[in-house]
Amino acid sequence: QRMAELQFRQDFIRLLPTLVILVVVSGALLVQLAGWLRARGRGRRVAGARALLLVALVWPMGGARAQDCAQADAAGYYGMAVEMAQVGILDDALAAINCAILHDNTFTAAYEVRANLNARLMRWEAVIDDYNRLILLHSGVADYYIGRGNAYAALAVDNPLYGTQAMADFEQAITLDSQAPAPYIGLGNVMAARERYNEAVVYYEAALARNGEDVVALRNAAIAYANMGDYETAEARLLTALSFAPQDTATQDLLAELDAIRNAPTPPPQQVVIVQQQTALPTERPNLTAVSAALWLLAGGLLLALLWRRLKALRVYGGRR
Known part of the structure; x- marks a missing residue:
């Protein structure tokens, strides 16, 4: 119901x-x-x-x-959406997956695709709505709580109250799957957004204890350590990340920025702020549906x-x- x-x-x-x-x-x-x-x-x-x-x-x-x-059934529209999403035609992919769900409102894979599309389009409220539906269908899947938690964390950039909801989802995901690194990374991101870096690194290290090759955990841990002034540990985490993903440009940029900060006579505060901003999830872009309605x-x-x-x-x- x-x-x-x-x-x-x-x-x-x-x-x-x-x-x-x-x-x-x-x-x-x-x-x-x-x-x-x-x-x-x-x-x-x-x-x-x-x-x-x-x-x-x-x-x-x-x-x-x-x-x-009316041109296809749920499976047909699902296939169209997946193909269009793969080549970056996101708005049309979203229209197709909406048709798939219109044909079958219990189509779990379609909701998963739509949640992913909405996340790529930074429509965080829509992402939350999609994961609400998925959790109603399958309440025991940790990934659904992680996805919804990430959406709440993105909204928490503008409204810190969403951070509490994000943490609740990440903690529920840990209850369902304690070995997954993603919810620990999510909790670390919430703490880093609150500038509680000493708590953030605890969560990032917990994620690395479960998967020492997780580049996102290594990179975010480095950012938190840098904001705490522990540049040596930050550099070590970034070098480890590069050993697993040598072509990762985000890690390369952070390492170059960290070197510039360490080599400066007096570390400029604004450079540290730039490092801090790397932890922020993107804010929601204008809702094209609202523009169309207008x-x-x-x-x-x-x-x-x-x-x-x-x-x-x-x-x-x-x-x-």
């Missing part, structure tokens, strides 16, 4: 702008039709042309939307203006008769 409620909420929010514009356009069409029936002579032809123009504009749009998800509502406003003008014309015409 909770799954159905979440599905209805997201679908309703996504379709609301379209529903609003279709209602407005339908009203405008009815008014145009009325004007056409009541017009005489040239006025009839003009009104008829307007009505036909509106139908020509709106009918394909409505038909296309009705058939958006454009739809703008179009609706223009049609309302047309509707009002037509009503005034009909009122004047009726008064003359």
Whole structure:
């Protein structure tokens, strides 16, 4: 039941702008039709042309939307989404995976793909919603709590209250799989974002105890050690990371930055801040869906203006008769 409620909420929010514009356009069409029936002579032809123009504009749009998800089944749209995601066509991949879920709202793999796509697009609230659905379907999977925790940690950059929720998810993931390094890295990131580096390194080292070749844990541990002033340990962690991933440019950049800080006569505070910022997860980018909805509502406003003008014309015409 909770799954159905979440599905209805997201679908309703996504379709609301379209529903609003279709209602407005339908009203405008009815008014145009009325004007056409009541017009005489040239006025009839003009009104008829307007009505036909509106139908020509709106009918394909409505038909296309009705058939958006009618070209394949859930598995077909899932395959399309995976292929498009692999080549970086993220928005189209997201549209395809939405169709897959529309066909089958218990399609676990589709929710996993959509969560990944939303994370790549930095739509963190959508990521959380996807993992909420996955946890409702399968509550015993540690990766789902890790994914949701990472999304909460990203939101915590602007709102620290989300950090508590992120920690709760990472701790739940550890309960489900105590040998996975990812939740310890997540906890370390939350502590580092709070500038509690001595606690952050404890979590990073716990992750490395489970997988000593984890480059992310090594790199983030180095950042935390550097912010604590322990440049030797930071350098050691970065060199270890490079031994496992020699081509990792992020590690190379951090090592060069660390060398510049260590070789400076007096370590400039702003350089340390730059190192600190490496721990921050990216903030959410503008929501293109909201922009699209705003454009739809703008179009609706223009049609309302047309509707009002037509009503005034009909009122004047009726008064003359």
